[in-house]
Amino acid sequence: MSLSPIIELQSVSKSFGATSAIENLVLSIEAGAFCVLVGPSGCGKSTVLRMINAMIAPDLGVVRVRGQNISELDPIELRRSIGYVIQSVGLFPHWTVAANIATVPRLMGWDKVKIAERVEHIAAALQIDPALLPRYPRQLSGGQQQRVGVARALAADPDILLMDEPFAALDPVSRAALQGELRRLHKESGKTIVFVTHDMNEALRLATHIIVMDKGRVIQAGAPADILLRPRDAFVEGFLGREDLPLRLLDLATVGERTRPATTAAGSADEPIAIRDTASLRQALTLMLERHRDRLAVENERGELMGEIAVADVLGAGDAG
Numbered sequence: 001m002s003l004s005p006i007i008e009l010q011s012v013s014k015s016f017g018a019t020s021a022i023e024n025l026v027l028s029i030e031a032g033a034f035c036v037l038v039g040p041s042g043c044g045k046s047t048v049l050r051m052i053n054a055m056i057a058p059d060l061g062v063v064r065v066r067g068q069n070i071s072e073l074d075p076i077e078l079r080r081s082i083g084y085v086i087q088s089v090g091l092f093p094h095w096t097v098a099a100n101i102a103t104v105p106r107l108m109g110w111d112k113v114k115i116a117e118r119v120e121h122i123a124a125a126l127q128i129d130p131a132l133l134p135r136y137p138r139q140l141s142g143g144q145q146q147r148v149g150v151a152r153a154l155a156a157d158p159d160i161l162l163m164d165e166p167f168a169a170l171d172p173v174s175r176a177a178l179q180g181e182l183r184r185l186h187k188e189s190g191k192t193i194v195f196v197t198h199d200m201n202e203a204l205r206l207a208t209h210i211i212v213m214d215k216g217r218v219i220q221a222g223a224p225a226d227i228l229l230r231p232r233d234a235f236v237e238g239f240l241g242r243e244d245l246p247l248r249l250l251d252l253a254t255v256g257e258r259t260r261p262a263t264t265a266a267g268s269a270d271e272p273i274a275i276r277d278t279a280s281l282r283q284a285l286t287l288m289l290e291r292h293r294d295r296l297a298v299e300n301e302r303g304e305l306m307g308e309i310a311v312a313d314v315l316g317a318g319d320a321g
């Protein structure tokens with residue numbers, strides 16, 4: 001992973017009339033990060049996203065994308081090179097799902113065969129049923145429409161994806177499913193994602209890096225566990241909510257991160273109970289408590305044994321920082 005920032009805001013300020021939306025903001029996002037901007041309504045999160053894709057120009061300061069000052073770039077080309085997903089989706093109602101997904105490749109003049117292949121590929125990656133491709137947006141559920149919105153943003157394979165409260169209007173089940181897809185997609189693709197939410201739990205679940213904002217400024221930036229364990233002030237603490245802190249920490253790490261070589265002798269009295277490497281430590285602890293076991297076998301997606309995890313490995317979760 002590159003260590004040079006792919007997105008930088010250098011002392012950026014922006015006012016709308018008498019309202020100061022962003023004040024002297026400094027932000028640096030590494031390539032490959034899943035960066036979540038979180039903060040109360042009106043703190044300037046959306047304005048930051050819209051400055052990154054040149055929909056809003058700063059009054060002061062410089063925005064750099066891929067090392068270039070974006071005020072010197074063609075804004076239309078810049079926007080085509082960056083995926084953008086918003087809460088209300090904004091699918092074109094009179095275009096089919098397939099045509100919606102193909103928006104940017106068509107604007108870029110790809111040939112028909114390449115576009116069709118790409119639509120099929122990206123629909124499969126986001127688990128959009130191929131039967132939906134000839135339909136119109138209004139014939140889809142909210143969750144399906146949001147998947148199409150994400151597919152459209154990814155169709156031309158941008159290295160940067162901006163997402164403004166993309167899942168805010170979804171029911172909890174669709175929301176959790178899409179969060180899971182997005183995390184997997186980020187891990188597999190290495191894309192840089194900048195995601196806006198006012199929901200701290202969503203931020204903790206998704207981010208590699210969290211930026212807590214208030215009143216147009218950055219209050220604290222760091223890894224999710226840092227923010228949870230060491231909130232910088234009463235504002236961050238209040239925004240986090242302190243209930244269930246130990247369990248929320250267990251949600252942040254996966255079983256795979258704590259797996260070690262198996263020590264349990266084969267053929268021991270108890271049949272081993274297995275858990276997937278991608279499960280959270282919280283899920284591992286729950287399974288141990290339910291089944292009265294102090295260790296679990298760990299398997300990969302092919303059901304192959306990777307090692308084991310013991311209750312002490314799970315409870316050591318807070319020691320990392």
Ligand SMILES: Nc1ncnc2c1ncn2[C@@H]1O[C@H](COP(=O)(O)OP(=O)(O)OP(=O)(O)O)[C@@H](O)[C@H]1O
Pocket residue numbers: 016019020021039040041042043044045046047048198
């Ligand atoms: N186009 C605009 N014209 C006037 N004021 C604006 C405009 N865009 C944003 N603002 C103001 O700038 C401030 C920051 O808005 P912004 O939308 O960036 O906040 P936010 O944190 O994304 O909020 P929310 O979570 O409610 O979307 C707010 O006071 C907002 O009213």
